[in-house]
Amino acid sequence: MISAHLLAELTVFILAVFVGFEVISKVPTTLHTPLMSATNAIHGIVLVGAILVAGTADTPYAGIGGSVVGFFLVLLASLNVFGGYTVTERMLEMFRPKKPAPKLPAEGGR
Amino acid sequence: MSTVDTALANPVDIAYLVTGVLFILGLRYLSSPKTAVLGNRLSAIGMLIAVVATLTQGIVNWIVIAAALIVGAVIGIVSARQVKMTAMPQMVAAFNGAGGGAAALVAAGELLKYVNSGTAITYDVAFTSVLSAVIGALSFAGSIVAFLKLQELMTGRPITYPGQQVVNGLILLVILVSWGLVVAGVQPVLEWFWIALGCALVLGVLFVLPIGGADMPVVISLLNSFTGLAAASTGFVLGNNVLIISGALVGASGTLLTVLMGKAMNRSITNVLFGAFGAVKPGGAAAGATGGHNVRSVSADDVAAMLAYANEVIVVPGYGMAVAQAQHSIRELADQLEKKGVEVKYAIHPVAGRMPGHMNVLLAEANVPYDSLYDMDDINPEFERADVALVVGANDVTNPAAREDKNSPIYGMPILNVDKANNVVVLKRSMASGFAGIDNPLYDDPKTVMLFGDAKKSIDGVVAGVKAL
Numbered sequence: 001m002i003s004a005h006l007l008a009e010l011t012v013f014i015l016a017v018f019v020g021f022e023v024i025s026k027v028p029t030t031l032h033t034p035l036m037s038a039t040n041a042i043h044g045i046v047l048v049g050a051i052l053v054a055g056t057a058d059t060p061y062a063g064i065g066g067s068v069v070g071f072f073l074v075l076l077a078s079l080n081v082f083g084g085y086t087v088t089e090r091m092l093e094m095f096r097p098k099k100p101a102p103k104l105p106a107e108g109g110r
Numbered sequence: 111m112s113t114v115d116t117a118l119a120n121p122v123d124i125a126y127l128v129t130g131v132l133f134i135l136g137l138r139y140l141s142s143p144k145t146a147v148l149g150n151r152l153s154a155i156g157m158l159i160a161v162v163a164t165l166t167q168g169i170v171n172w173i174v175i176a177a178a179l180i181v182g183a184v185i186g187i188v189s190a191r192q193v194k195m196t197a198m199p200q201m202v203a204a205f206n207g208a209g210g211g212a213a214a215l216v217a218a219g220e221l222l223k224y225v226n227s228g229t230a231i232t233y234d235v236a237f238t239s240v241l242s243a244v245i246g247a248l249s250f251a252g253s254i255v256a257f258l259k260l261q262e263l264m265t266g267r268p269i270t271y272p273g274q275q276v277v278n279g280l281i282l283l284v285i286l287v288s289w290g291l292v293v294a295g296v297q298p299v300l301e302w303f304w305i306a307l308g309c310a311l312v313l314g315v316l317f318v319l320p321i322g323g324a325d326m327p328v329v330i331s332l333l334n335s336f337t338g339l340a341a342a343s344t345g346f347v348l349g350n351n352v353l354i355i356s357g358a359l360v361g362a363s364g365t366l367l368t369v370l371m372g373k374a375m376n377r378s379i380t381n382v383l384f385g386a387f388g389a390v391k392p393g394g395a396a397a398g399a400t401g402g403h404n405v406r407s408v409s410a411d412d413v414a415a416m417l418a419y420a421n422e423v424i425v426v427p428g429y430g431m432a433v434a435q436a437q438h439s440i441r442e443l444a445d446q447l448e449k450k451g452v453e454v455k456y457a458i459h460p461v462a463g464r465m466p467g468h469m470n471v472l473l474a475e476a477n478v479p480y481d482s483l484y485d486m487d488d489i490n491p492e493f494e495r496a497d498v499a500l501v502v503g504a505n506d507v508t509n510p511a512a513r514e515d516k517n518s519p520i521y522g523m524p525i526l527n528v529d530k531a532n533n534v535v536v537l538k539r540s541m542a543s544g545f546a547g548i549d550n551p552l553y554d555d556p557k558t559v560m561l562f563g564d565a566k567k568s569i570d571g572v573v574a575g576v577k578a579l
Contacts, residue, residue, distance in 0.1 A: 006234045009346055009354055016355040019134055020362025026141040029460060030480050032367065032467030033198060035140055036334055038150055039363040040205050042133055043334075043341045045157065045356040046212045048126075048164045049348055053219035054178075055169035060222030069215065070171065071178045077212040078182025081161075083205045085154045086190035091198070092150055094474040095143040098481050 034091045041084025047077035125163035126352035132156030133356055137363070143480050160352055195475040196432045199465040200260035203330060206337050207253030213340035214246030214307060220347045225300055233293055235347055240289045240303060242343035244310040249336040251314025256329055259318070260464055266323030275384065278316055285309045321383065324429070324506070326464040328371045328382045335364020367466050374460035374486075376512075376522040405541070408559045410568060413500075413535050414575025416559075417443075420497035420533075422453045424489065426526055427469045428462050430503015430539070434565035437476040440502060443569055444478070446576045456482055457489040457499075457526050459507035490527045499531035501552075503538070503565045509550045519548055534558040537568050 002010075027035050054061050054070030061070030132152050139149025169175060186205075193201045217239040224231045258264045288306040292299050321329050342357025344350075372379045417423055425444070431437060444454040456478065462469045470483055484492070493499060501508055508528040511518040528534055534557050541553070552558055561568050 003232075003234065005349070006346070009349070009351070012351055013342060013346075013354050013358050016130075016358035017362045020137075020359040021366060023134060023137045023141075023359075024363040024366050026138070028141065028143075029458070029467060029485050030470040030483055031140055031143060031146060033202075033465055033471040034146060034150075034467070035137075035363065036202055036330065036367065036466060037198075037205075038137065038140060038153060039334060039338065039360040040202055040209070041150075041157070042136075042153060042356050043209045043213075043337045043360040044205075045129075045133075045160060045353055046209055046216055046341045046344060047157075048160050048350065049216035049220075049341075049344045049353055050212050051161070051164045051169065051175055052167060052348060052350075053216050053223070055165075055171045055175045057168065057170045058223055058227065059171060060219050060226050067171070067174050070219075071174050073212055073215040073219070074175055074178035075182045076208040076215070078179045079186040080182075080205050080209040080212065081157055081186070082183040083186030083190045083201075083208075085150065085157070086187045087193065087198070087201060087205070088150045089147065090190065091195075091471055091474070092143070092147045094195075094471070094477075095146065095480050096474070096477065097143070098479040 031095070034088055034095075037084060037088040037091060041081060041088055044077060044081030044084050047074070047081050050074045050077040122163045122167060123351065125159050126350070129156040129160040129163075129352050130355040132159070133359060137359060194435075195437075195472055196435055197261070198471060199326060199330060199463075199468065200257045202465060203253045203257040203260060203333070206330070206333050207250045207257065210246045210249030210253060210333070210337040210340055212246070213337065213344050214243045214250060214310075216344045217242035217246065217340075217347055218303070218307065220344075221300070221303055231295065231299065236293045236295070236299075237289075238343045238346035240292050240306050242340045242347060243303065243307045244285055244289070245336050245343065246340035247307050247310035248314040248317070249333050249340060251311045252318045252329070252336070253314075253333050255315050255318040256326065256333065259323060260326060268322045269319040274316070274320060278313060281309050281313045281316070285313070317383070323464065324461075325375075325382050327461050327466050327468070328368055328375075328379065330465045331364050331367035331371055332379075332383075333364075335361050335368060338362075338364055371461055371466060374524060375520075376524060405553050406559045407562060408535075410561060410571030411575040411578075412559070413561050414572045414579060416533060416535065417447055417452065417498055417500070417572065418450050418576050418579050420447075420452050422455070422492075422496045423447060423498045423500055424493060424496045424528075424531065425454060425456045426499060426501045426504050426508060426528055427456065427458070427473065428502065428504025428507060429464065429468075430505075430537070430565050432463055432468065432472055432503075434503065434567075436502060436566040436569050437472045437478075439566050439569035439573065441473070441476040441478050443573050443576065444482075446573055450576070450579075454482065455484055455489065455492065455496075457486070457493075457528075458483050459486055459504070459526050462504055462507055486524060486526060493527045493530040496531040498533045498535060499528045501528055501534065501536045502569070505538075505550055506548065508552055509548065510555075511548065511551055515551075528552060529555055529557070532557065536560050537565050538562060539564065 338360025
């Protein structure tokens with residue numbers, strides 16, 4: 001049977017999936033590329049896992065060879081985080097409304 | 111469940127909860143271009159909180175961690191700053207692959223910890239560690255192939271060979287069997303784990319190879335969703351809620367976009383992934399030059415006159431605009447036309463380009479206000495009123511055969527009703543058929559004129575013509 005611990009985690013996962021669908025379905029198509037890039041940055045959260053696995057005293061990525069793997073692991077995640085947020089910021093700054101009086105775009109309703 | 115756990119929560123877990131909330135808020139603010147920048151910053155603050163909190167958790171390998179963080183930050187920020195907007199799809203693919211690879215290595219490391227310390231591996235840890243390793247590796251390898259295709263370091267055409275599905279099926283079977291063996295604790299557990307991971311790498315490559323460039327919006331979304339799920343799965347391995355929440359959010363987002371893209375092409379996801387759409391069909395008369403067509407070719411000045419005396423012009427951009435980097439010239443043309451009192455709108459097909467929203471981001475780069483950009487459903491009724499539809503490097507998404515010809519491979523795909531406009535100007539490099547290799551009857555329409563050449567040069571010519579009028 002399923003452990004209480006796993007069940008609690010599954011609960012969090014399933015609810016987060018629903019929240020995700022709900023929130024993302026409100027993103028207008030014009031922002032779909034920044035959305036991809038923003039979620040791309042968010043999955044950079046594996047950086048937390050990377051630091052925990054490669055940084056603690058009981059890390060399996062020890063010794064010279066292991067450290068190289070650990071370094072590469074944290075590097076990948078770090079690249080994901082910093083690159084992801086920077087590129088999203090750059091993209092979003094380009095989105096501008098019409099010149100003087102910006103009226104609300106008629107989008108979002110689906 | 112009868113005992114009440116009264117132990118105090120670890121402050122780090124509270125920090126992780128804050129991060130989860132900030133991520134959700136960040137995505138929520140993406141619902142409008144006005145609040146989107148704030149959203150991205152909230153999300154980045156959330157990330158910072160999580161990382162700082164994690165660094166308090168008994169880290170000893172400071173040199174390795176710090177060096178990797180710094181090098182990753184420098185490469186990430188510099189490349190993200192310098193990349194051209196037209197190269198955005200490959201950039202997203204690259205970062206996506208990095209995340210997937212990291213997730214796989216985290217799962218492997220965690221499993222190694224169990225094995226090294228001789229602790230019994232529980233079923234759920236065994237199950238989820240293989241899951242993250244497999245999806246992460248799949249996403250890593252698939253993203254690399256997608257990157258190579260988008261960067262045109264390899265052909266964007268589908269690469270197919272006989273028995274492709276059988277080979278993929280067999281590899282998948284090996285993955286599933288080794289996965290089962292790891293979960294059942296059959297020795298040597300580690301070796302089975304590495305077999306599953308290695309096979310997933312191979313499968314990732316093989317699975318993206320037969321997918322053509324025009325189907326990249328689907329692939330990119332799907333790989334994004336994979337990396338999200340891999341991250342969530344490592345959350346189960348590590349018992350870490352912030353990974354579970356964030357991974358679930360990304361997985362949901364990627365899945366939603368994948369489904370949207372599939373709908374926009376009226377094709378099932380399986381068809382996109384396994385259909386090798388756009389493969390060069392043997393014997394198919396890939397008519398060169400103007401083979402069999404009766405088209406009217408005009409000069410840039412003719413187009414300039416047509417546009418300048420119109421009331422309403424609808425620009426329909428496609429991948430050709432991205433390739434030619436024509437977005438700035440288009441913006442200049444629109445400025446000139448607006449000076450003459452012409453109304454200019456942009457019609458965006460959901461799968462135009464190589465990733466969801468690709469055209470929007472390019473036009474935004476050229477300072478086209480986002481409220482001039484219209485989705486397919488909003489603009490389609492408008493074509494009847496438009497004097498000119500200006501098609502810049504778009505083909506299949508304007509093909510009336512999708513609406514009318516039951517035998518067309520793209521029949522049923524929702525298209526932009528360009529042919530309903532009073533006049534159609536098509537900017538195209540040559541008469542070669544579009545990505546899907548399908549004839550476009552739009553070009554034979556008596557209302558249609560063609561301006562051949564590189565899209566940017568053509569538009570620049572038209573701008574000069576409009577200025578001279």
